[in-house]
Amino acid sequence: MYAFDIERPTTLADAVKLLAASDENQALGGGQTLIPTLKQRLAMPEVLVSLTAIDEIKGISEDDEGRLCIGAATTHAEVAAGAGKYPALAALAGNIGDPAVRNRGTIGGSLANNDPSACYPAAALGSGAIIVTNTREIAADDYFEGMFATVLDEGEIITEVKFPVPEKAAYMKFEQPASRFALVGAFVAKYADGVRVAVTGASEEGVFRWSEAEAALGSNFSPDAIERLSLSGDGMISDLHGSGEYRAHLVGVMTKRAVAAAG
Amino acid sequence: MPQVNMTVNGKPASGDVEGRTLLVEFLRETLDLTGTHVGCDTSQCGACVVHVDGKAVKACTMFAAEADGAEVLTIEGVAAPDGTLDPVQEAFHQHHGLQCGFCTPGMVMSAKALLAENPTPTEAEVRDYLEGNICRCTGYHNIVKAIMAASGQDVSKIAAE
Helix, strand or coil, X not given: CCCCEEECCCCHHHHHHHHHCCCCCEEECCCCCHHHHHHCCCCCCCEEEECCCCHHHCXXXXXXXXXXXXXXXXXXXXXXXXXXXXXXXXXXXXXXXXXXXXXXXXXXXXHHHCCCCCCHHHHHHHHCCEEEECCCEEEHHHHECCCCCECCCCCCCEEEEEECCCCEEEEEEEECCCCCCEEEEEEEEEECCEEEXXXXXXXXXXXXXXXXXXXXXXXXXXXHHHCCCCCCCCCECCECCECHHHHHHHHHHXXXXXXXXXX | CCEEXXXXXXXXXXXXXXXXXXXXXXXXXXXXXXXXXCCCCCCCCCCCEEEECCEEEEHHHCEHHHHCCCXXXXXXXXXXXXXXXXXXXXXXXXXXXXXXXXXXHHHHHHHHHHHHHCCXXXXXXXXXXXXXCCCCCXXXXXXXXXXXXXXXXXXXXXXXX
C-alpha cells in the first residue's frame, strides 16, 4: 500500500469536512473491497476517512411509510440479523462473502462501490430503494451508472438506504465458486403496484432491471410466466468463468428460481 | 505516527502505527503475537481471523487504527492462563483437526465465533460458517468434527476419521 493517513470521525459533519478538504481524500466503509484495492496499489488516497465510528449512520429502523431504513455503516451481519421485516433482504445480506467479511462490510460501502457482481445493488434496484446521502435522496433507478460508477459526487457520503417492503421477494445467486461473488444474481420483488426484477453479475453495464420479465410477472407471478423469455448475450460480461451467452441464460434460470422462492 | 490503544487478550496494548498498518501487522510485529497468521493477505483464507469486540474479523483486512479502543481476542488469549486448552482447542487436539497447523488459529477463532452465535450447529451449518477459512491439509472433515464435538454433540457417527 502507498502511505496515507487515517481519520476516524465520530460525526457525519466531521466526515464530510474531512472528505471535502482534498480531492485525494477517500471514504472507507468496512474496507472489505477498498483494503484489497489499496494493497494492489490501485488507489492512492492522502487521507482515508473511516466511517465506522459514526453512530448516527448505523442501525435499522422503520419510517412512517413502513420503509425499512438501514444506516449506511450497518454491517451485512447486522442486516442479516436485524432486517426480519424484509426477509429476502436479510437473507441476501447473510449470504455475502463469509462471516468475517459480513462483520466488517457495510451496505453503504457496497452501494458506493457498485461492483458489477455485488449483491446489494440488486436489492436496492429490485426494491426501488431510496439512497440517502449527506446532501440528497436518490432513487435507485437514478443511482447506478454502470460498472463501479454511481451518481455520487466527490466527497458525498451515503448515510441511509430506505427499502419499501414488498409483498414477497427473493434473491437467488449463482455463485462464482472461487470468489463467491454472484456470477449472476436475480432479485425479484412483488409490490402492490408491480413487480421489479434486478439482475447483478451479468451485464457489462452493472446491475440492471429486466423489464420484459417485470411485465410478464406483473400479470402472472409464477416461473411459467417468464419461461419463454430470453436475453441476448450481447453486452453481458464474458470471462473465463462464463460467456455472455451463459450469463444471459443464467439470468432466466435465476429469475425463475427467485420467483419460485418468493412463492 | 498516531498511537493506537486497545485491549488485547484482556491486557492494555498500545503502539505507534501508520495509517496503512493492518491490524494483523500490529498484532504480529508490534505486539509479537505471532499466533495470528497471514496466509493469503487478500481476505480469502481466514488464517488471520481474530475477534474484535466479540466479532470474528479478518485482521488482514482491517486497519490497526480502526481497532483503536476495541477489545481484541487472538489465539494467544483463548486458553486459560494456566495453559488449560479452550474446549475448541481441546477438540481440535482430540479429533485431529489439524495437520500442518497454519490455518488452525483462524479456524479456532471462527469456530469460537460460530459457537457463541449457535451453540449446537449442524454439520451443514459448521461447513457453511467456515466458508472463509481455507485448510489445504485436512479436507475439513476433522475440523468439522472437532467443532461439533466442542459443542457437546455426539460425533461418533460422523463418517470421516
